[in-house]
Amino acid sequence: MDPGNDAVHLVWIGQRLPLMGQLSIRLLQRQKFVPYLWCYERIANVPEGVVIRDAAEILPRDSIFSFQGYQPGLENGGKGSVSHWSDIFQLTLLQRYGGWYSQLDVACLKMPAECEYYFAQNAAPDAINTFIMKLPKNAPFLDACIEELTRKVNKSTSATIGWYDGMKIIGSHVYANLRSFISENNFECGCRIYTDTQEMPADNIEFVHWCNALCGPLREGPSRTDSLYYRLLREEELI
Numbered sequence: 001m002d003p004g005n006d007a008v009h010l011v012w013i014g015q016r017l018p019l020m021g022q023l024s025i026r027l028l029q030r031q032k033f034v035p036y037l038w039c040y041e042r043i044a045n046v047p048e049g050v051v052i053r054d055a056a057e058i059l060p061r062d063s064i065f066s067f068q069g070y071q072p073g074l075e076n077g078g079k080g081s082v083s084h085w086s087d088i089f090q091l092t093l094l095q096r097y098g099g100w101y102s103q104l105d106v107a108c109l110k111m112p113a114e115c116e117y118y119f120a121q122n123a124a125p126d127a128i129n130t131f132i133m134k135l136p137k138n139a140p141f142l143d144a145c146i147e148e149l150t151r152k153v154n155k156s157t158s159a160t161i162g163w164y165d166g167m168k169i170i171g172s173h174v175y176a177n178l179r180s181f182i183s184e185n186n187f188e189c190g191c192r193i194y195t196d197t198q199e200m201p202a203d204n205i206e207f208v209h210w211c212n213a214l215c216g217p218l219r220e221g222p223s224r225t226d227s228l229y230y231r232l233l234r235e236e237e238l239i
Contacts, residue, residue: 002097003034003036003051003097003099004034005099006032006033006034007033007034007035007036007051007097007099007100008028008033008034008035008036008099008100008101008102009036009038009090009093009094009097009099009100009101009102010024010025010035010036010037010038010101010102010103010104011037011038011039011055011086011089011090011093011104012037012038012039012043012104013039013040013064013082014041014043015041015042015043015044016043016044016045017043017045017046017104018219018220019219019220019221019233019238019239020104020105020210020212020215020218020219020220021104021105021219022045022047022236022238023107023232023233023236023238024102024103024104024105024106024107024108025037025046025047025050025104026047026236026238027107027108027109027232027236028102028108029047029049030108030236031108031110031111032111033100033108034049034051035047035049035050035051036050036051036053037050037051037052037053038053038054038055038057038058038089038093039052039053039054039055040054040055040056040061055089058089058092058093058096059088059089059092063085063088063089064082064085065082065084065085065154065155065158066079066080066081066082066084066085066158067079067080067081067082067083067084067158067161067163068158068159069158069159069160069161069162069163071162071163071213073214074163074213074214075213075214075215075216078163078213081212081213083166083212083213084153084158084161084165084166086103086130087130087149087153087166087167087170088146088149088150088153088166090130090133091142091145091146091149091170092146094133094135094137094139094142095135095137095138095139095142095143095146096137097137098135098136098137098138098139099134099135099137100118100132100133100134101132101133101134101135102131102132102207103130103131103132103209103212104212105131105209105210105211105212105215105219106131106132106207106208106209106210107190107207107208107210107228107229107232108132108206108207109201109205109206109207109208110205110206111206112183112185112206115134115181116134116136116181117134117135117136117139117178117181118132118133118134118181118183119133119174119178119181119182119183120132120133120182120183120186120188120207120209121182121183121184121186121188122164122167122171122188123188124164124167124168124171126168126171126172126175127164127167127168127170127171128167128170128171128174128175128182129167129186129188129209130166130167130170131186131188131207131209131211132186132207132209140177141173141174141176141177141178144173145169145170145173148169148173149166149169149170152165152169153165153166153169183206184204185204185205185206185207186205186206186207186208186209187201187205187207187208187209188209188211189209189210189211189214190208190209190210190211190228190229191210191211191214191215191218192211192214194208194210194227194228194229195210195215195218195222195223195224195227195228195229195230196218196222196223196224196227197224197227198224198226198227199228200228201228208228210229221233221239
């Protein structure tokens with residue numbers, strides 16, 4: 001059975017979710033989303049109410065590759081991250097099912113207004129962030145976007161691509177026809193501020209992307225008790 005209109009898709013590689021990933025799911029559930037978690041193996045600590053799906057229905061396990069380049073400022077330079085592969089999985093899944101897709105390092109703070117498309121802004125003018133996205137099934141730009149993405153960002157190019165190359169490719173297709181659907185109501189790199197200070201996001205912010213590649217030990221808990229991250233973990237009874 002196809003997921004309903006209240007579905008949000010996620011993918012995880014591994015046998016356990018970090019605390020941050022559990023929080024992402026619980027906050028989506030708070031907004032009345034039904035999480036569909038796509039995985040290749042059993043995950044031991046999935047929150048209740050999550051629909052488990054076989055990720056091999058979308059892409060085979062041997063399609064997975066990790067970033068082998070270097071991006072200054074990221075943990076280990078970003079090396080070993082599967083984020084580039086995840087973008088391909090994300091678009092392939094949305095081409096088949098449509099709807100919402102979230103990464104597992106995102107805090108959904110409020111439900112956006114009803115929309116057909118939703119994209120997250122990026123500081124770079126020619127890129128979009130892929131941590132949250134909504135598309136209709138078989139969106140017209142997807143065939144060309146997925147073809148270009150898989151041709152340029154793959155196992156054979158994993159050591160030579162840049163960290164933002166995938167987001168720039170997707171951005172080029174989105175900016176061509178869907179610029180008006182790029183939302184400013186999201187915050188990138190929340191680990192830099194909302195985990196280790198008492199600052200809170202502006203009222204218009206719908207999604208905070210913690211940014212897994214920056215978080216390190218914060219994936220398993222906050223460093224201070226007056227942060228947004230701590231407050232959310234407490235509200236969802238995860239700590």
